[in-house]
Amino acid sequence: xxxxxxxxxxxxxxxxxxxxxxxxxxxxxxxxxxxxxxxxxxxxxxxxxxxxxxxxxxxxxxxxxxxxxxxxxxxxxxxxxxxxxxxxxxxxxxxxxxxxxxxxxxxxxxxxxxxxxxxxxxxxxxx
Amino acid sequence: xxxxxxxxxxxxxxxxxxxxxxxxxxxxxxxxxxxxxxxxxxxxxxxxxxxxxxxxxxxxxxxxxxxxxxxxxxxxxxxxxxxxxxxxxxxxxxxxxxxxxxxxxxxxxxxxxxxxxxxxxxxxxxxxxxxxxxxxxxxxxxxxxxxxxxxxxxxxxxxxxxxxxxxxxxxxxxxxxxxxxxxxxxxxxxxxxxxxxxxxxxxxxxxxxxxxxxxxxxxxxxxxxxxxxxxxxxxxxxxxxxxxxxxxxxxxxxxxxxxxxxxxxxxxxxxxxxxxxxxxxxxxxxxxxxxxxxxxxxxxxxxxxxxxxxxxxxxxxxxxxxx
Amino acid sequence: xxxxxxxxxxxxxxxxxxxxxxxxxxxxxxxxxxxxxxxxxxxxxxxxxxxxxxxxxxxxxxxxxxxxxxxxxxxxxxxxxxxxxxxxxxxxxxxxxxxxxxxxxxxxxxxxxxxxxxxxxxxxxxxxxxxxxxxxxxxxxxxxxxxxxxxxxxxxxxxxxxxx
Numbered sequence: 197x198x199x200x201x202x203x204x205x206x207x208x209x210x211x212x213x214x215x216x217x218x219x220x221x222x223x224x225x226x227x228x229x230x231x232x233x234x235x236x237x238x239x240x241x242x243x244x245x246x247x248x249x250x251x252x253x254x255x256x257x258x259x260x261x262x263x264x265x266x267x268x269x270x271x272x273x274x275x276x277x278x279x280x281x282x283x284x285x286x287x288x289x290x291x292x293x294x295x296x297x298x299x300x301x302x303x304x305x306x307x308x309x310x311x312x313x314x315x316x317x318x319x320x321x322x323x
Numbered sequence: 324x325x326x327x328x329x330x331x332x333x334x335x336x337x338x339x340x341x342x343x344x345x346x347x348x349x350x351x352x353x354x355x356x357x358x359x360x361x362x363x364x365x366x367x368x369x370x371x372x373x374x375x376x377x378x379x380x381x382x383x384x385x386x387x388x389x390x391x392x393x394x395x396x397x398x399x400x401x402x403x404x405x406x407x408x409x410x411x412x413x414x415x416x417x418x419x420x421x422x423x424x425x426x427x428x429x430x431x432x433x434x435x436x437x438x439x440x441x442x443x444x445x446x447x448x449x450x451x452x453x454x455x456x457x458x459x460x461x462x463x464x465x466x467x468x469x470x471x472x473x474x475x476x477x478x479x480x481x482x483x484x485x486x487x488x489x490x491x492x493x494x495x496x497x498x499x500x501x502x503x504x505x506x507x508x509x510x511x512x513x514x515x516x517x518x519x520x521x522x523x524x525x526x527x528x529x530x531x532x533x534x535x536x537x538x539x540x541x542x543x544x545x546x547x548x549x550x551x552x553x554x555x556x557x558x559x560x561x562x563x564x565x566x567x568x569x570x571x572x573x574x575x576x577x578x579x580x581x582x583x584x585x586x587x588x589x590x591x592x593x594x595x596x597x598x599x600x601x602x603x604x605x606x607x608x609x610x611x612x613x614x615x616x617x618x619x620x621x622x623x624x625x626x627x628x629x630x631x632x633x634x635x636x637x638x639x640x641x642x643x644x645x646x
Numbered sequence: 647x648x649x650x651x652x653x654x655x656x657x658x659x660x661x662x663x664x665x666x667x668x669x670x671x672x673x674x675x676x677x678x679x680x681x682x683x684x685x686x687x688x689x690x691x692x693x694x695x696x697x698x699x700x701x702x703x704x705x706x707x708x709x710x711x712x713x714x715x716x717x718x719x720x721x722x723x724x725x726x727x728x729x730x731x732x733x734x735x736x737x738x739x740x741x742x743x744x745x746x747x748x749x750x751x752x753x754x755x756x757x758x759x760x761x762x763x764x765x766x767x768x769x770x771x772x773x774x775x776x777x778x779x780x781x782x783x784x785x786x787x788x789x790x791x792x793x794x795x796x797x798x799x800x801x802x803x804x805x806x807x808x809x810x
Contacts, residue, residue, distance in 0.1 A: 206733070207720055207736045208740055211668065278747075279743065279746075281478060282756050286487060286490065290487055299482055300744045300747065301666075303668075309483050359677070477663060499663075499748065
């Protein structure tokens with residue numbers, strides 16, 4: 197399974213991608229929504245996108261909206277990973293079509309829990 | 324102020340005995356940061372405090388273990404049992420209790436409350452308007468019960484296993500934390516209870532006894548399951564932890580497989596102390612031992628295509644990714 | 647109008663959660679600083695601006711070696727692995743970002759968050775007052791979290807320049 201990690205922070209991309217890789221995912225990275233869309237438009241097969249909200253060029257909410265507007269990408273699971281934690285913001289993201297929402301700061305276990313909820317069953321960690 | 328190896332080992336042994344959690348070398352900082360406040364309260368330095376644990380009272384040791392153990396509690400733990408409740412057991416019990424108008428649930432190792440509140444969310448979303456539910460939530464520790472009663476959770480805690488849909492529907496922000504909605508809190512009563520004692524007054528329709536039997540020996544497990552059987556309706560359901568079973572422990576139960584999980588129902592007429600008559604189900608649905616018209620034995624439930632835990636009402640637009 | 651809507655214990659709780667989750671792994675090693683504050687040598691500062699019902703800035707200050715260790719913890723590097731200046735700024739800035747983001751969510755109206763910035767010192771904001779001052783000990787080293795508020799309620803608009 198392949199995941200697209202979208203965040204303008206290299207540190208955060210590394211943390212999220214690292215956790216996903218340990219859970220058996222291949223990962224791609226993007227610095228903002230437009231770069232992420234470029235990945236999808238170029239035909240990259242993506243099962244999961246982990247999306248920061250506040251990014252330059254194109255923010256996460258806009259990216260979610262665009263993905264959900266395109267039937268070709270209906271099988272991409274969209275999870276926000278963001279510091280935006282107001283009740284209203286979460287509602288906005290879910291209404292725009294995000295499937296799940298992870299609030300920063302988060303632990304690796306929390307990512308795994310969300311993947312379980314999404315039915316994206318991770319591979320067991322190597323011993 | 325580094326903890327000595329001996330002291331670290333003392334704490335590690337204590338924690339491992341009481342909680343099965345391993346504190347490996349390298350975690351000295353962890354022990355220091357967690358126990359320093361306790362040492363300060365006791366008015367001694369850390370080494371002295373740890374040394375005193377050799378002869379400390381049980382409640383002091385409990386405090387140390389609680390301070391050291393990670394909160395592993397998540398919402399809707401393991402997922403499948405709550406799915407089984409939503410899709411099969413709650414509808415079944417609702418049908419059986421129409422005359423009563425109420426379901427009673429016992430969360431028997433409720434810890435900081437995630438389990439009973441998760442159950443409350445399931446019930447709030449699946450009960451018809453004419454039915455109410457009461458959840459009795461018990462735990463040994465008054466300390467965790469106080470936390471549970473406050474119904475407030477940190478961002479880290481709500482990140483663990485709570486579907487985002489549920490979060491926005493059933494909790495609200497209060498400062499840095501999230502608080503369970505009042506209508507759910509009203510469903511739950513917390514009280515201290517030792518599983519070795521007489522259970523809270525039944526009868527219950529549902530008992531969740533998850534991940535707590537592992538701490539007891541076989542004879543004690545049997546005793547606990549006996550007492551649960553006494554307060555569970557004959558057509559009620561017992562839910563254990565993901566890796567737990569009554570098989571080989573207590574033969575008064577029938578295991579029922581629902582989708583990816585197992586639940587347990589009282590076997591036949593093994594119950595002798597619940598004073599409900601053992602008559603066939605009356606058509607009026609009175610408070611007899613209903614369920615005799617329902618199929619017994621393993622059930623299969625078809626998996627539908629939506630995410631685990633996704634509630635029927637949704638802020639999500641319809642259509643989109645089929646899962 | 648109150649100058650601030652964040653309490654000290656809230657700042658503390660946020661800092662603890664960030665460190666527990668992302669730096670130390672599950673259990674926090676962040677304690678209140680005990681005793682007099684030493685002067686910081688080779689200080690490094692990271693900050694984010696918050697715009698909402700009140701405008702403010704969340705600031706993290708520590709010594710460079712401490713920030714490097716923080717970066718190593720975040721990036722899962724070995725104790726002796728070098729941390730590039732770019733990685734240091736990005737990692738320390740991200741901690742400020744997450745702390746600031748959580749502070750923002752305490753504001754009564756939904757606010758916005760600026761991009762994190764890192765430097766040797768924080769540019770001052772005219773009229774801002776330091777509303778909260780939280781000296782902390784991370785593995786025995788000083789880390790300070792300050793929350794500045796502009797009581798005028800207008801934006802502190804510092805430059806949001808500095809791409810990541």
